[in-house]
Amino acid sequence: MGADQVSLYVHVPFCASRCGYCDFNTYTAEELGGGVRRDSFHELLNAEIDLAAKALGKCTVTTVFVGGGTPTLLGSVGLNSILERIRDNFDVALHAEITTEANPDSVTEQMLAELRAGGFNRISFGMQSASSAVLRILERTHTSGAGVQAAGWARTAGFDHVNLDLIYGTPGETDDDLRRSLDAAMGAGVDHVSAYALIVEDGTALSRKVNRGELPAPDDDVCADRYEIIDRALTDAGMPWYELSNWAVPGGECQHNMAYWTDANWWGVGPGAHSHVDGERWWNVKHPATYGERLAAGVSPEADREVLTAEQQHAERILLGIRLARGMSRDDLDANAAVTGLLADGLLEPVEGDASRVALTLRGRLLADAVTRALIP
Amino acid sequence: MPTPKPGSTDPSVIRNFCIIAHIDHGKSTLADRMLQATGIVDARSMRAQYLDRMDIERERGITIKSQAVRLPYKADDSIEYVLNMIDTPGHVDFTYEVSRSLAACEGAVLLVDAAQGIEAQTLANLYLALENDLTIIPVLNKIDLPAAQPEKYAAELAHIIGCSPDDVLKVSAKTGEGVHELLEEIVRLIPRPQGDADAPARALIFDSVYDTYRGVVTYVRVIDGRIGTRDKVRMMSTGAIHELLEVGVISPEPVVAQGIGVGEVGYLITGVKDVRQSRVGDTITTSHHGATEALGGYRDPKPMVFSGLYPIDGSDYPELRDALDKLKLNDAALVYEPETSLALGFGFRCGFLGLLHMEIVRERLEREANLDLISTAPNVIYRLINDDESEMVVTNPSEFPNQKIAKIFEPVVKATLILPSEFVGTVMELCQQRRGTMLGMDYLSEDRVEMRYSLPLAEIVFDFFDQLKSRTRGYASLDYELSGEQDADLVKVDILLHGEAVDAFSAIVHRDKAMTYGTLMTAKLKELIPRQQFEVPIQAAIGSRVITRETIRAIRKDVLAKCYGGDISRKRKLLEKQKEGKKRMKMVGRVEVPQEAFIAALSTSEPKK
Numbered sequence: 001m002g003a004d005q006v007s008l009y010v011h012v013p014f015c016a017s018r019c020g021y022c023d024f025n026t027y028t029a030e031e032l033g034g035g036v037r038r039d040s041f042h043e044l045l046n047a048e049i050d051l052a053a054k055a056l057g058k059c060t061v062t063t064v065f066v067g068g069g070t071p072t073l074l075g076s077v078g079l080n081s082i083l084e085r086i087r088d089n090f091d092v093a094l095h096a097e098i099t100t101e102a103n104p105d106s107v108t109e110q111m112l113a114e115l116r117a118g119g120f121n122r123i124s125f126g127m128q129s130a131s132s133a134v135l136r137i138l139e140r141t142h143t144s145g146a147g148v149q150a151a152g153w154a155r156t157a158g159f160d161h162v163n164l165d166l167i168y169g170t171p172g173e174t175d176d177d178l179r180r181s182l183d184a185a186m187g188a189g190v191d192h193v194s195a196y197a198l199i200v201e202d203g204t205a206l207s208r209k210v211n212r213g214e215l216p217a218p219d220d221d222v223c224a225d226r227y228e229i230i231d232r233a234l235t236d237a238g239m240p241w242y243e244l245s246n247w248a249v250p251g252g253e254c255q256h257n258m259a260y261w262t263d264a265n266w267w268g269v270g271p272g273a274h275s276h277v278d279g280e281r282w283w284n285v286k287h288p289a290t291y292g293e294r295l296a297a298g299v300s301p302e303a304d305r306e307v308l309t310a311e312q313q314h315a316e317r318i319l320l321g322i323r324l325a326r327g328m329s330r331d332d333l334d335a336n337a338a339v340t341g342l343l344a345d346g347l348l349e350p351v352e353g354d355a356s357r358v359a360l361t362l363r364g365r366l367l368a369d370a371v372t373r374a375l376i377p
Numbered sequence: 378m379p380t381p382k383p384g385s386t387d388p389s390v391i392r393n394f395c396i397i398a399h400i401d402h403g404k405s406t407l408a409d410r411m412l413q414a415t416g417i418v419d420a421r422s423m424r425a426q427y428l429d430r431m432d433i434e435r436e437r438g439i440t441i442k443s444q445a446v447r448l449p450y451k452a453d454d455s456i457e458y459v460l461n462m463i464d465t466p467g468h469v470d471f472t473y474e475v476s477r478s479l480a481a482c483e484g485a486v487l488l489v490d491a492a493q494g495i496e497a498q499t500l501a502n503l504y505l506a507l508e509n510d511l512t513i514i515p516v517l518n519k520i521d522l523p524a525a526q527p528e529k530y531a532a533e534l535a536h537i538i539g540c541s542p543d544d545v546l547k548v549s550a551k552t553g554e555g556v557h558e559l560l561e562e563i564v565r566l567i568p569r570p571q572g573d574a575d576a577p578a579r580a581l582i583f584d585s586v587y588d589t590y591r592g593v594v595t596y597v598r599v600i601d602g603r604i605g606t607r608d609k610v611r612m613m614s615t616g617a618i619h620e621l622l623e624v625g626v627i628s629p630e631p632v633v634a635q636g637i638g639v640g641e642v643g644y645l646i647t648g649v650k651d652v653r654q655s656r657v658g659d660t661i662t663t664s665h666h667g668a669t670e671a672l673g674g675y676r677d678p679k680p681m682v683f684s685g686l687y688p689i690d691g692s693d694y695p696e697l698r699d700a701l702d703k704l705k706l707n708d709a710a711l712v713y714e715p716e717t718s719l720a721l722g723f724g725f726r727c728g729f730l731g732l733l734h735m736e737i738v739r740e741r742l743e744r745e746a747n748l749d750l751i752s753t754a755p756n757v758i759y760r761l762i763n764d765d766e767s768e769m770v771v772t773n774p775s776e777f778p779n780q781k782i783a784k785i786f787e788p789v790v791k792a793t794l795i796l797p798s799e800f801v802g803t804v805m806e807l808c809q810q811r812r813g814t815m816l817g818m819d820y821l822s823e824d825r826v827e828m829r830y831s832l833p834l835a836e837i838v839f840d841f842f843d844q845l846k847s848r849t850r851g852y853a854s855l856d857y858e859l860s861g862e863q864d865a866d867l868v869k870v871d872i873l874l875h876g877e878a879v880d881a882f883s884a885i886v887h888r889d890k891a892m893t894y895g896t897l898m899t900a901k902l903k904e905l906i907p908r909q910q911f912e913v914p915i916q917a918a919i920g921s922r923v924i925t926r927e928t929i930r931a932i933r934k935d936v937l938a939k940c941y942g943g944d945i946s947r948k949r950k951l952l953e954k955q956k957e958g959k960k961r962m963k964m965v966g967r968v969e970v971p972q973e974a975f976i977a978a979l980s981t982s983e984p985k986k
Contacts, residue, residue: 260941261940
């Protein structure tokens, strides 16, 4: 493969307990069969990193993102060993952004210091809400203050960038709950906030409760109101949006996620992880035990792949690019009469200071999928 | 005495009769039993052949056709008789066809289920038979059933036709009990045909069936004279002359004959390919020395109920057209012309004799041509008188003028309802809601009532039968016949979506019901049409005056919050799918409406009360 720059994603499929809304590829057991164990799982990940390096050849790693699951369950030793293995195999760019996700209650001050020392320079905490009632409905195990506290520790430990994730639209959440969560996040001194409308995914405990009528489904109009509240509060606090669900102090944007949205090359390490290199996508086998078997046999854990056609690549560039505040060049949306209509309807607007680009308006952000459907030829 | 041959049968041994019965009251079983009793089908081939064939007929036909069966029967007096059993169509919309079948007979067997009593439709056909001066033989069937109440229903029948309860025969077509006695009564009571054997030939067409291989098979009763194979025949309504390819009788298989004579019943094949060229009720005569005066009572079938028929999948339009063309060959009453609807695409505006005819046609199109169809709400035929006294006929709401109309006439029917007496109140209420006027009410027995109403046909075609059934737990039966027209205060209600009228939902309704219709449709559409990026008003309007309004609020959120590595191809595929779905949307102005929404709005009836 001919990529000269690549982003690496590393998936850690373990959690201490499963949250009610979560449909991610994660497991709560410490022993997953086939000798796959949480305490030695970083060795399997490292084995795939070796394979990736062989496949990619000489190239520079621009960002690393360890996600999950709950990566911090591997401990600082495990996580740092992954980073070390990446450095052994690749050139890592000098100021490469190196992120790990973490649960507010799975870290200690000491662990954060060890991770920082190991080379991690960005950390993202799943705070979700400052309301203990909302956290209970989401089946989060941490307390309402834990996210803010962990963010404070991370700053003390010297992380360059700290993010807090929020979820809004949870059944039972009020506008005031959300405002308190925002105040807490902004008061924690972070430079980045991600906020996601709650999605009731099939097969989750939450969806069973909604289907049984025990909880109301999140209401789209309520979610739209909440989005506007979030956008106003964070913008006022000096963190404008740069992607539909992401707000940051200028310079605090997540470089790794930007790689996804700008259609760059990235390799996903770990069970179920997706990769995209030079117009091809592939994804790994999902279950950690199968994943472990493949790697133990020295075989690629790839489950399947697709080669994108030119039209599909174009569609992806639009569906990703239009989500960004910097918008898209009109040239890339050339011959698309829809742009004129979307501008007239107030869903798109010219980017300030660069009339050659168009970006979503606030209303357009909330209707981004409709805009995308109109833009894709 | 030898068995009489077709074409040379002495009228004195001929008995022409039909069986008047409600569906399920055992007409087919009785017919089978008669075939067996007269010996033309033996017990073994009976099951193997005749029943099977009848099943196919029942599956395929509007009515169980080709039942003008000639039964040679040696009676107890040792004389060889010829019994011609003529079938009558079983549907309320085919009153005219029934009357022609009855006109071909001298007598009728009134067959009633001994556990259920007479039904409205049977009663209506009985009245028709009495008007035709037929001799009625009342028969209770299914006396073997544990639930049979022969005494009660014999009294009911005696009351209706004015005979003694002892005159009512009791049979079980299933076991064969009483069938012999019935055949003897047919011979004894039903008059021989009258008619002039030497007069110019006149034969009444009482049925006309299209057969893929033979073309149109025409069933006739010879009233006067004789029709022979060598004759050319003339249709007296049109003057068209046809060669005779074949003449014969059905017994129970077709038997080719040299001719059929006075009083006889048989079939003719002329090679025509469309039942319109050989219409029920017409008189056939010979082209040489033919009759100058037709038998009375011929009428062109006149469609009374109209509806748009559309393929759910627009690409099925050519199949629908072919299927209609094919069906028309066998259905002289069906009319249609192409129509385009904003909401439903390309289809046909069809005219039917009535609601049941409409349902049968739709079902046959769906089953035989394997089509999925949607029909617009049926409407009737209206006669409009303008201020300048000019007249126009409207069969489609879209033709209904918006300006003031001096007078509007709508068809009315005389409806007969038979129901258990406990439901009298609820049925009266229903008929009143439907602008009915009571004409009379009679107790048929102590707990069964016959009610007669004058009702606008438009009220019957809209959901009346379903309402009647649900309000009487299925016990009421209904029959109606057209009885004229009345002037009424009718208006056209349009349904507007974002200011644009949606043609498929325009309806002509009574002014008092306009609000109800408008509220019903706007509420339904509000539920069915997805939210758009802008607010969409749904209005019901009479002309330019809006009478009711609903609003679909603008959609505010249509975005997936997360789009990271693994989400991207999933999201692309989702968008591709959504785009495909969008192609199937119908545009009403700027409003995107899934066709399913239109279909759902048309197919669900009023909410059940």
